[in-house]
Structures are given as C-alpha cells and as structure tokens.
Amino acid sequence: xxxxxxxxxxAPLLALAAxxxxxxxxxxxxxxxxxxxxxxGLKYGQMVKDEFEAVNAAGGINGHKxxxxxxxxxxxxxxxxxxxxRFIHQTQVDLIIGSTCxxxxxxxxxxxxxxxxxxxxxxxxxxxxTKKGSPWVYRVPVSERFxxxxxxxxxxxxxxxxxxxxxxxDTAGIGFAKxxxxxxxxxxxVDPVIEVQAQETDLDFRAALLKIKSMNPDVxxxxxxxxxxxxxxxxxxxVGIPSRVRRVxxxxxxxxxxxxxxxxxxxxxxxxxxxxxNDERPEAKAFVKLTQTxxxxxxxxxxxxxxxxxxxxxxxxxxxxNLKLTAGSHAADRMAIRDAMAxxxxxxxxxxxxxxxxxxxxPQCRDGNRxxxxxxxxxxxxxxxxxxxxxxxxxxxxxx
Amino acid sequence: MHPVLPWLGGIAxxxxxxxxxxxxxxxxxxxxxxxxVVLAVGLNIVKGFAGQVTVGHVAVMAIGAYASAVxxxxxxxxxxxxxxxxxxVCAGVGLLVGIPALRLEGAYxxxxxxxxxxxxxxxxxxxxxxxxxxxxxxxxxxxxxxFVMETHFRYYFVVMPxxxxxxxxxxxxxxxxxxxxxxxxxxxxLAAAASGVHVAKFKxxxxxxxxxxxxxxxxxxxxxxxxxxxPNDYSLQEMVTLLLMVIFGGIGHIWGAVIGAIAVTIINDxxxxxxxxxxxxxxxxxxxTVMYMPRGIGGMIEDFWVRKRFAALRAATKAxxxxx
Numbered sequence: 062x063x064x065x066x067x068x069x070x071x072a073p074l075l076a077l078a079a080x081x082x083x084x085x086x087x088x089x090x091x092x093x094x095x096x097x098x099x100x101x102g103l104k105y106g107q108m109v110k111d112e113f114e115a116v117n118a119a120g121g122i123n124g125h126k127x128x129x130x131x132x133x134x135x136x137x138x139x140x141x142x143x144x145x146x147r148f149i150h151q152t153q154v155d156l157i158i159g160s161t162c163x164x165x166x167x168x169x170x171x172x173x174x175x176x177x178x179x180x181x182x183x184x185x186x187x188x189x190x191t192k193k194g195s196p197w198v199y200r201v202p203v204s205e206r207f208x209x210x211x212x213x214x215x216x217x218x219x220x221x222x223x224x225x226x227x228x229x230x231d232t233a234g235i236g237f238a239k240x241x242x243x244x245x246x247x248x249x250x251v252d253p254v255i256e257v258q259a260q261e262t263d264l265d266f267r268a269a270l271l272k273i274k275s276m277n278p279d280v281x282x283x284x285x286x287x288x289x290x291x292x293x294x295x296x297x298x299x300v301g302i303p304s305r306v307r308r309v310x311x312x313x314x315x316x317x318x319x320x321x322x323x324x325x326x327x328x329x330x331x332x333x334x335x336x337x338x339n340d341e342r343p344e345a346k347a348f349v350k351l352t353q354t355x356x357x358x359x360x361x362x363x364x365x366x367x368x369x370x371x372x373x374x375x376x377x378x379x380x381x382x383n384l385k386l387t388a389g390s391h392a393a394d395r396m397a398i399r400d401a402m403a404x405x406x407x408x409x410x411x412x413x414x415x416x417x418x419x420x421x422x423x424p425q426c427r428d429g430n431r432x433x434x435x436x437x438x439x440x441x442x443x444x445x446x447x448x449x450x451x452x453x454x455x456x457x458x459x460x461x
Numbered sequence: 462m463h464p465v466l467p468w469l470g471g472i473a474x475x476x477x478x479x480x481x482x483x484x485x486x487x488x489x490x491x492x493x494x495x496x497x498v499v500l501a502v503g504l505n506i507v508k509g510f511a512g513q514v515t516v517g518h519v520a521v522m523a524i525g526a527y528a529s530a531v532x533x534x535x536x537x538x539x540x541x542x543x544x545x546x547x548x549x550v551c552a553g554v555g556l557l558v559g560i561p562a563l564r565l566e567g568a569y570x571x572x573x574x575x576x577x578x579x580x581x582x583x584x585x586x587x588x589x590x591x592x593x594x595x596x597x598x599x600x601x602x603x604x605x606x607x608f609v610m611e612t613h614f615r616y617y618f619v620v621m622p623x624x625x626x627x628x629x630x631x632x633x634x635x636x637x638x639x640x641x642x643x644x645x646x647x648x649x650x651l652a653a654a655a656s657g658v659h660v661a662k663f664k665x666x667x668x669x670x671x672x673x674x675x676x677x678x679x680x681x682x683x684x685x686x687x688x689x690x691x692p693n694d695y696s697l698q699e700m701v702t703l704l705l706m707v708i709f710g711g712i713g714h715i716w717g718a719v720i721g722a723i724a725v726t727i728i729n730d731x732x733x734x735x736x737x738x739x740x741x742x743x744x745x746x747x748x749x750t751v752m753y754m755p756r757g758i759g760g761m762i763e764d765f766w767v768r769k770r771f772a773a774l775r776a777a778t779k780a781x782x783x784x785x
Contacts, residue, residue: 097736133736138596138691143493144733146613150486164596168689171598175687187595230586232594260583 087386089127089379092148094141094159094169095183095368097133101317102161104356105368106131109158111355112372122379125386130154134165141165145172153391155384156181156398158371161364163187164232173197177392179399183371184364186312187236188424188460196422199402201371202363203335203413204428205312206460209240211333211433211453212309213248220307221279222249226256227269227293234261234284237311240460241282254278261286266293270300283310290314290330291322298326307331315362320438320445327441333433335413336366337449348411360445366411373410374429378402405429414454425457468629472622479617488613490730495620496681497722499627501706502715503674506631509713510640511667512647513562516700517574520581521558521672523695525551525679527591530600530690533683535590540603540619540684547683548676555672559665578700585692592690600688611686620681627674631715634670643667647713702729705743709750710757717759724758 091113097106113127121127130152134141141160148154149172157173157180160166166185173180174195182190182200186208191200216224224245228238238256245251254276257269270293273281281302283293290310297308307329313319314332323330338349338360348369352361382401384394400420408416414432419425432454440446479488504518529547532538538546561573586594602611603619610616634640642663645653654660683690702725710721728746732739754761 098740103737130734131736132733133739137693138689139694142687142689143489143730146489147486147733150484150489150613164594164691164693167596167598167691168687171687171689189595230583230594235594258587260586 087125089122089125089156089384089386090152090154091127091129091375092144092152092154092157092159093129093131094134094144094148094157094165095131096136096161096165098135101356101358101362101365102133104352104358105365106133108352108356108365109368109372112369113376116376122376123384125384127379134160134162136160136162136165138165138168142168142172145169149173149176149178154178155386155391155394156375156379158183158375160185162232163190163236166190170195170198178395179402181371181375181402183368187232188240188428191424191427192461194422196420197399198422198427199405199418200428201374201412201416201430202367203312203333203430203433204424204460205236205240206424207428207431207433207453207455208312208333209237209244210455210460211435211451212331213241213244214453215435215451216280216307216309216331217245217249222251223254223277223279224251224282225254225273225276225278225280226282226284227259227266227273228256228283229259229261229263229285229289231261231286233286233311233313234289237284238282244460259285259289261289263289264292266296267300270297270302273297274300274302278306280307280309283308283314285311285313287313287316287318288322291319291327294319294323294330295326304329312363315436316364317358317360317362317445320441321443324441327438327445329437331435331437331450334363334436335430335433336361336363336411337434337436337447338362339447339449340411344409345411360447370408370410370412370416374402374405374408374416377408378405413452424461428457431455431457431459465629468625472625475621475625476618478621479614485613488617490726492613492616492620492685494723494726495617495624496678496685497703497706497726498624498719499620499674499681500678500703501710501718501722502627502631503671503678504703504707505710505713505715505718506634506643506674507667507671508707509718510635510643510647511664512643513664513667514567514571515558515562515574515668515671516571516697516704517558517577517581518671518675519695519700519703520574520578521551521554521675522679522682523581523585523690523692524554525676526683526690526695527585527597527679528676529680529683530597531591533601534597534599540601540680543684544677544680547680548673551672551676551679552669555669555675556665558672559668562664562668563661575697578695578697582692582695585695594692596689596691597683598689600683600690602684602686602688613686616685620685623677623681627677628715628719635715639663639666705747705750708757709746709754711754711759711761711763712757714757714759714763716762717757720758 095106097103110129113129117126132144161184163185170193180198186205188204188206226238228234283290310332315334320327352358378401382397403418403420406417412430413434416429435451436447437450439448507513525547528550529543532543532546585591642658645658706721706725711717732742
C-alpha cells in the first residue's frame with residue numbers, strides 16, 4: 062500500500078524530469094493550438110496534423126521534415142498562453158498556428174510579438190487581433206469588420222433596419238453585435254430596437270425573446286456560440302416571433318451543431334461565413350469528400366476549411382522561405398518564415414475569396430481574406446442544407 | 462536561532478532553482494506553481510484550518526487580479542502598490558463572503574459561494590471598462606527603477622519570495638491562538654463556543670485571511686507576462702482544479718497544500734499533449750487520491766511520522782522492560 066502511495070506522488074515529478082528539450086536539427090517545428098474538445102474540434106485538429114504529415118510523405122519542405130506539436134487550448138486564454146510558452150521555450154518552434162477563439166489569440170499576439178515568432182491565425186475573427194500592428198501576425202479567416210457588413214448590408218436592403226440583438230457574453234457574440242450596430246449606425250443612422258445580453262451558459266432565453274417580440278423588429282440578431290444560436294433560434298419560434306422576422310447569427314452558426322440542435326427552426330437563419338459546403342468548385346468538392354471519407358463529417362464548416370487553407374498557405378510560404386534550420390539560425394529562420402508569409406498573394410483555396418498578405422503590420426496587409434459569403438439554412442436537422450445568398454468583397458480599408 | 466532564518470535560507474536556496482531549469486518554459490511553470498501555492502495555501506486557511514466549505518476562492522482571485530489591473534492601468538499605480546491595494550479589496554470581499562458563513566454551513570455555504578463565483582465571472586464578462594469578454598490587456602510587469610521584471614526568469618524573483626512568505630505566515634497563523642481557534646471551530650463549533658472561542662469573529666477572520674491570499678495570487682497572475690486577464694480563466698473548472706490541489710495535498714496540512722499545488726500544476730502540464738484523455742487522467746487522479754489517500758499527501762506524511770514516533774516509543778518501552 063505504502064509503495065503504491067509513493068509511486069502516485071513520484072510519477073509526475075519523474076515525468077517532468079524526463080521531458081526532453083528540443084534543438085535545431087534540420088526539422089521545421091510548428092506548434093498548433095486550437096479549441097479541440099468541441100464538436101469536430103478533434104477532427105480538424107487531426108486534419109491539420111494529417112495534412113502536414115502528407116507534406117512529409119511527399120518529401121517535406123525542400124527536403125526538411127515538418128514536426129507538429131498539436132495542443133488543445135479549450136478556448137481558455139490561460140491555456141493558450143501556456144501552450145505558446147511551451148512552443149516557444151520548450152519545443153522551440155519556428156512557427157505557431159492558433160487559435161480558434163479570439164480571446165485566446167489576443168494574448169498570443171503579444172507573446173509572439175515580444176518573442177519574434179510568426180503566428181498564423183486560422184480561425185479567430187476579432188478585428189483587434191491585427192489592429193495591434195504586430196509584424197509577426199497573419200490572419201487567414203475573414204475579419205469580423207468584413208463579416209458584419211456582409212449581412213448588415215443585405216438585411217438592410219432586403220429585409221429591414223429594425224434590429225433586435227440577443228447576445229451571449231462571449232467574444233465572438235459581442236464582436237458580432239458590436240460590428241453590426243456600428244455598421245447600421247454609420248450607414249443608416251439606425252440604433253438597435255433592443256439589445257439583450259445573456260450568459261454563455263444560459264439555456265432558457267424565452268424571457269428575453271418575449272421582450273424582443275414586443276418590440277416588433279425586422280431582424281433578430283443572435284450573437285453567441287453554436288449551442289446558444291440553436292437554442293435562441295428554436296425558442297424564438299416557441300415564444301411566437303413570426304418567421305417574417307429574419308434570424309441572423311454570428312459566424313458560429315456555420316457549425317454543424319446549430320442545424321442539428323435547432324432542427325427546423327434554423328430554416329431561414331442566415332450567417333456570414335468563409336465557406337459553404339455546397340460550394341461547386343472542384344477543390345471544394347474534393348475537400349468535402351475528404352472530410353466525409355476520412356473524418357466522417359458530412360458538411361464541413363468554415364472552421365474546417367480555414368484550418369485546411371492555413372496548412373496549405375503555411376506549406377506554400379515555407380517552400381519559398383530560405384531556411385537554414387541550424388542551431389544558430391533560429392531567429393533568422395523565424396524571420397524568413399515571417400517574410401515568406403508576407404509574399405503569399407492571391408492564394409485560391411477553399412475560402413470565400415483569395416487570400417493575400419503583405420509586409421506592413423497593418424490590418425490592411427494582415428487580414429488575408431476580404432470576401433465574405435452570406436449563407437442561408439434551407440433545411441435543419443441531421444441532414445441540414447444551405448444555400449448561398451450573396452458574396453461580397455471589400456476594400457482592404459473597409460471598417461477601419 | 463530566529464524562526465525567520467530557516468525561511469530566508471529557503472528563499473536563498475530556491476533562488477538557484479531557475480538557474481538549473483532547462484528552458485524558460487520551466488521558469489514559466491515555476492511561476493505558475495508559485496502563484497498556485499499562494500492560492501492553495503490561502504484556501505487551506507478557510508477550508509483546512511477553519512473547516513468552512515467555499516467554492517468561491519477563484520472568484521476572489523479574479524477580483525484581486527482585476528483590481529490590481531485597474532489600479533495599475535487606470536490609476537497608474539506601480540505593481541508594488543497595486544498588489545497590497547488589490548489584497549485590501551479582496552479582504553473586503555472576504556468579509557462580505559464570510560457573512561453568510563455565520564449562518565450557513567456545509568453544502569449551503571458551498572452553494573452561496575458558488576453563486577459568488579459565477580456572478581463575479583458574469584459581471585466581468587459584461588463590464589466594458591474591465592475589458593468584458595474580450596479581456597483586460599496591457600497590465601504592466603513589476604519594475605524597480607529601470608529594471609523591469611517582464612521575463613519569466615526575473616518574475617520568479619517576485620513570486621517565489623511572496624509564496625515562501627505566504628507559507629511562513631500560514632504556519633504562524635496555525636501556531637497562534639487564532640490558528641487554534643480555527644481548528645476548534647473546524648472540529649466542533651458548539652464546543653468551541655462553549656470554550657470561549659468567538660466563532661463568528663474567527664470565521665470572518667478566516668475568510669478575510671484566505672481572501673488576502675487569493676487577492677495576492679490574483680495580482681501576481683495579472684502582472685505576469687503577457688499581462689492579460691480574461692473572465693473565462695476564472696470558471697468552475699479552475700475552482701475544481703484548485704480544490705484538487707488542496708484535497709490531493711491534504712486538507713488542513715500547509716505542506717500538503719504546497720505539495721498539492723506543485724503536483725497538480727505539473728500533472729496539468731504533463732497531460733497537455735494527451736488532450737483527448739487529459740480530463741480522464743485528471744479525474745483518475747482525483748479518484749485514486751480519494752481511494753488510496755483520503756487525507757492527501759499531507760495526511761500520508763503525518764501518518765508516516767506518527768508511525769515512526771510510535772515505533773520509537775514502543776522500542777524504548779521494550780528496551781526499558783528488557784532492562785534488569
């Protein structure tokens with residue numbers, strides 16, 4: 062019994078002592094931190110790993126192998142900070158990819174700027190990330206400064222300008238509502254009909270929705286994560302908000318749990334995104350087939366497509382970077398990757414528009430994708446379906 | 462020998478620790494461990510010494526962290542003033558949290574403090590001047606003149622002495638009349654009151670002292686690079702992790718809380734690579750602890766010493782009996 066107790070105590074300390082430190086040895090090390098313990102999270106995390114493994118199988122990058130360290134940050138900033146510190150100081154990576162949540166990417170930007178390591182953001186949309194002006198940061202997804210205008214313009218012109226907001230207190234939800242309101246105020250001088258804030262963990266939104274119903278809005282804007290969007294959508298019909306009131310949601314609405322949990326209530330729900338799984342382009346069809354056969358995902362959302370595009374963009378940049386990968390070349394290699402990323406122009410992947418970067422550390426240069434699409438759910442449930450409503454490309458300065 | 466001298470010696474010895482670490486990540490981990498030690502030792506005062514069930518400790522830490530951030534960023538106070546100011550704010554919060562403890566016990570007190578834990582996070586999430594859900598940025602690191610403690614190596618020399626000091630104060634409390642009053646309340650409130658212990662007063666003091674520790678830990682976390690706070694980092698998940706530190710270490714044992722904070726932080730770090738099974742591993746540690754070490758590591762060490770003393774006593778008695 063006593064031996065068992067001591068073994069239990071000593072195990073973690075021995076394991077820490079055994080953790081090896083890394084050194085430069087001709088291998089390109091990439092640290093990836095994503096929110097993975099969510100619907101499909103583990104799958105797109107695995108896909109990132111698999112795609113880099115495929116590059117290795119094809120001979121690597123100019124003869125150099127890629128080594129991936131994939132970690133979950135659980136959408137918690139503390140975890141993200143811990144992961145990035147680990148990548149930089151322990152694994153000594155050449156490049157970091159991350160994260161899914163803007164609140165996690167936010168402190169990561171400060172760390173990589175100080176430590177001078179290139180960071181490629183695969184999924185976070187908050188516009189402040191690139192406004193910080195870091196020369197080390199590149200963003201693959203569409204910034205929320207563009208997203209907001211995609212649906213705001215379409216809804217104002219086709220539905221109405223009386224907008225009621227129901228927003229949960231998460232970064233994505235708040236950012237979505239804020240940008241929508243700014244656009245409506247700036248363009249049409251219109252204030253919100255009503256704005257109600259709820260908690261991320263709330264399950265019952267009926268009281269807030271009844272209040273919204275009494276205001277008779279044209280549009281119900283739902284800011285939050287996937288499960289909140291599904292619940293609000295469903296409960297909005299339960300309290301009697303008619304179908305003529307158009308439901309619009311943050312880009313998390315593109316995640317599969319929304320139509321699956323929301324069922325028929327999501328029919329007519331619209332959202333701005335960077336990818337639609339009904340995309341007819343051959344590369345998009347091939348990608349959807351890949352996710353179906355390899356990862357069991359029938360209709361991949363834009364978190365999937367953006368993770369895939371990130372791998373392809375990074376691979377392209379690494380091929381053009383002049384890497385030495387010796388013990389003394391660490392700083393030079395990181396700088397070479399940073400500069401190679403700035404040379405990515407008109408990358409045509411799965412995204413809604415071409416992705417281009419440039420050297421200046423400004424949002425104009427570092428928000429790669431400036432095209433958003435507007436998607437509508439035409440069917441809910443497990444076999445949900447969508448259709449493309451609009452595709453809008455913006456000037457690099459838009460929304461700044 | 463003055464009782465403080467061994468502790469100063471401890472600080473001197475621990476000062477060499479970052480020099481033998483392999484990477485700056487290890488130094489970062491040492492800083493996280495030191496902050497968790499302060500937090501766990503503080504929770505041990507209210508939970509271990511005084512026997513009060515609280516699950517709001519992480520919320521008090523959040524208040525300390527945000528108070529320190531506000532004092533630094535909005536009022537321009539240096540870390541060395543923001544830290545005690547944040548602790549003072551938390552002492553006030555501890556007093557408020559302690560009031561329900563005068564009437565509530567056990568699960569009911571846990572529920573009341575759970576309410577505090579969630580409401581603090583929710584209030585911060587919706588408060589724009591605290592950064593709301595996007596987080597509070599740009600909290601400066603401590604500095605002495607032009608010497609800025611922004612690296613993990615330098616910051617270690619801020620957090621480590623404070624953590625050692627925290628342990629020392631905790632021992633001083635435990636060995637004082639106040640510590641004995643806490644333990645009397647923990648064992649039996651009625652008996653303690655009958656013995657002349659002012660139960661209400663000492664309960665409040667326990668909450669205030671514990672909150673001071675939480676505020677200190679919060680402030681230390683706020684000023685550690687990259688100087689960013691987010692309400693998502695103060696959820697129930699963090700509270701469960703903190704409780705695990707104290708339970709794993711052994712409720713009521715100061716060294717147990719220290720060892721628990723070290724062990725849980727390291728286990729947490731080592732399981733990062735196994736993200737699919739991480740929570741299962743963590744859960745497994747809790748189950749194994751409760752099954753095989755219900756009194757935690759502290760209890761295990763205590764058992765060891767008691768057995769050793771008993772064996773020595775028995776041997777001495779046998780020797781006496783065998784003597785002609």
